Amino acid sequence: MAARQNSLQARIRTPWVMQASSLLLFIVGWEIIGRTGLLFPDLFPSIFEIFQSLWTYISTPLMLPHIQASLYEIGGALALASILGIPLGILWGSRRNWLEIVEPLILYAAVVPKIVIFPVFILFLGIGVHSKLAVGAIAAFFPIALLTIAGMRDVKKVYVDVARTIGATPLQIAIRVYLPAIAGQVFAGIRIGLGAAVTGALLAETKIAKAGLGFMIVEYYAQFRIADMYSLLLFILILAAVTNWVMKSLFARLSPASRVNPDASMYF
Amino acid sequence: MSEHARLTAWRLFWIFGTLAIIEASVRAGWISTFFLAAPSRAAVTLWEQLVHGNALQLTAITLLEIFMSLLIATVFGVLAGFLLWRFKLAGRSYETWLAALFSSPIILAYPVFLVTFGRSSAAVIALSSIFGLIPIIINTKNSFQNVNPILLQVGASMNLTRKQMFRHILLPAVAPPIFSGFRLALTYILKSVLGLEYVAQVGGVGMWLSDAAFKFEVEEVYAGLFGTIALSILFLYLINRSESLIRN
Numbered sequence: 086m087a088a089r090q091n092s093l094q095a096r097i098r099t100p101w102v103m104q105a106s107s108l109l110l111f112i113v114g115w116e117i118i119g120r121t122g123l124l125f126p127d128l129f130p131s132i133f134e135i136f137q138s139l140w141t142y143i144s145t146p147l148m149l150p151h152i153q154a155s156l157y158e159i160g161g162a163l164a165l166a167s168i169l170g171i172p173l174g175i176l177w178g179s180r181r182n183w184l185e186i187v188e189p190l191i192l193y194a195a196v197v198p199k200i201v202i203f204p205v206f207i208l209f210l211g212i213g214v215h216s217k218l219a220v221g222a223i224a225a226f227f228p229i230a231l232l233t234i235a236g237m238r239d240v241k242k243v244y245v246d247v248a249r250t251i252g253a254t255p256l257q258i259a260i261r262v263y264l265p266a267i268a269g270q271v272f273a274g275i276r277i278g279l280g281a282a283v284t285g286a287l288l289a290e291t292k293i294a295k296a297g298l299g300f301m302i303v304e305y306y307a308q309f310r311i312a313d314m315y316s317l318l319l320f321i322l323i324l325a326a327v328t329n330w331v332m333k334s335l336f337a338r339l340s341p342a343s344r345v346n347p348d349a350s351m352y353f
Numbered sequence: 354m355s356e357h358a359r360l361t362a363w364r365l366f367w368i369f370g371t372l373a374i375i376e377a378s379v380r381a382g383w384i385s386t387f388f389l390a391a392p393s394r395a396a397v398t399l400w401e402q403l404v405h406g407n408a409l410q411l412t413a414i415t416l417l418e419i420f421m422s423l424l425i426a427t428v429f430g431v432l433a434g435f436l437l438w439r440f441k442l443a444g445r446s447y448e449t450w451l452a453a454l455f456s457s458p459i460i461l462a463y464p465v466f467l468v469t470f471g472r473s474s475a476a477v478i479a480l481s482s483i484f485g486l487i488p489i490i491i492n493t494k495n496s497f498q499n500v501n502p503i504l505l506q507v508g509a510s511m512n513l514t515r516k517q518m519f520r521h522i523l524l525p526a527v528a529p530p531i532f533s534g535f536r537l538a539l540t541y542i543l544k545s546v547l548g549l550e551y552v553a554q555v556g557g558v559g560m561w562l563s564d565a566a567f568k569f570e571v572e573e574v575y576a577g578l579f580g581t582i583a584l585s586i587l588f589l590y591l592i593n594r595s596e597s598l599i600r601n
Contacts, residue, residue: 098442099442100442100445100446100449103442103443103446104446104447104450107446107447125468125469127468128465128468128469185360186360186363186364186367189364190364190367190368192589193585193586193589193590196540196543196544196585196586196588196589197544197581197582197585197586198543198544198545198547198548198551198581198585200548200551200552201547201548201551201559201562201577201578201581201582202578203551203566204562204563204565204566204574204578205574205575205578207566208387208388208389208571208574209388280456280457280458283458284458284460284461287458287461288458288460288461288548288552291461291463291464291552292551292552292563299461302461302464303464305464306464306467306468309468311468314464314465315465318461318462318465321458321461322457322458322459325457325458326453326457329456
């Protein structure tokens with residue numbers, strides 16, 4: 086009897102059960118607060134209302150133009166950041182004396198909140214999608230460039246020496262030695278850069294825009310459609326989590342080394 | 354010339370060289386002053402705002418928001434991290450959630466905080482505290498988890514009470530790694546405070562930048578940008594200095 090009770094307890098005391106019960110408690114607590122108006126009335130709409138709104142986004146083309154605008158900005162930002170960040174990272178990482186000069190400057194620049202450069206981009210590119218794309222690109226550039234540099238730093242000198250000994254050209258060394266060795270870090274940089282691009286572009290959309298998911302969040306806020314605002318936030322979080330997971334799985338397949346440095350995202 | 358001085362000279366050369374090229378381009382009329390202010394004009398505007406304007410007052414507001422966010426994040430973060438270490442099941446259950454929350458774009462939820470706290474510094478502090486809270490929780494939990502078991506065994510063999518064990522063994526062992534979380538939190542809080550001030554147009558330096566952009570005052574936009582960048586760099590420099598002082 087006691088053994089069976091212990092086994093039941095062990096089965097209940099798992100992280101999965103704890104997570105599920107916490108989630109249930111959160112939903113019930115939210116619903117009670119919302120229905121009774123106990124705390125911040127209007128700020129806790131019914132969970133059902135939120136999910137109903139979320140279902141509308143998924144099942145109807147209502148959000149399609151905004152999703153398209155945001156995807157264009159985020160995709161463009163990531164592409165631009167990769168085009169600039171990877172070659173620059175390789176260049177800086179391959180020259181120790183250049184890196185010593187440039188690295189502290191990059192690290193300091195990485196701390197500056199990129200959204201504050203948005204007014205400059207508005208001056209140059211206007212209030213359309215391109216100014217948001219630029220904010221996203223500059224936000225994604227730093228993790229991509231810094232992790233590429235880290236990858237270059239980790240390349241064992243002996244591999245390069247061996248390649249040189251067997252007569253490999255600089256291009257062959259770059260393609261056959263450097264690229265496979267840094268792929269893991271570069272993929273990790275792109276994945277973290279994606280998160281930075283999402284935040285940068287959508288945050289810029291909340292400031293001034295004509296379309297986009299960030300723009301819609303502020304629209305709903307201005308109209309005090311709180312349930313719609315929450316559901317859109319949830320929609321963005323789900324979209325970001327799914328994209329992150331897809332990229333993680335894809336990159337893990339392409340290069341097992343991209344699994345390294347799981348906490349790197351904490352530093353950008 | 355020492356190696357350090359040589360590298361610093363090169364860095365300054367690059368920074369001031371770039372600024373000189375921009376200055377020359379604007380003065381020669383190659384770039385319209387509608388888009389870009391000459392760095393010298395932006396520097397003069399920044400100086401005037403510091404001496405005659407309210408830039409110092411706005412900086413004080415930003416610093417206060419950063420300090421309050423850090424205080425809240427530290428108090429609750431260290432406590433929560435300790436509890437997550439103490440109650441292992443809770444630690445294992447919530448750590449993945451915290452990491453997921455940290456890498457998600459939660460800053461987009463700022464309108465929720467504006468609704469809750471109003472368009473005020475309180476909204477900036479509340480959301481920025483969350484940004485600081487997560488790295489502190491995760492780092493505190495990991496710091497307690499990674500305490501060398503030999504130290505604990507030595508403490509037990511000396512018959513230390515739980516209180517003595519905490520004060521003389523756990524606390525000194527976890528302090529340096531917790532500081533790394535504190536450093537990370539401060540960086541995130543800085544980014545969050547300045548970013549939120551700008552997008553929500555509340556508070557200090559970020560609001561100034563937003564106001565200037567709204568009025569299309571190009572020189573003031575660049576002055577505000579210089580001020581924001583200078584504040585960020587100064588903060589990182591001070592964090593790095595204090596970390597190296599603590600570690601040595």
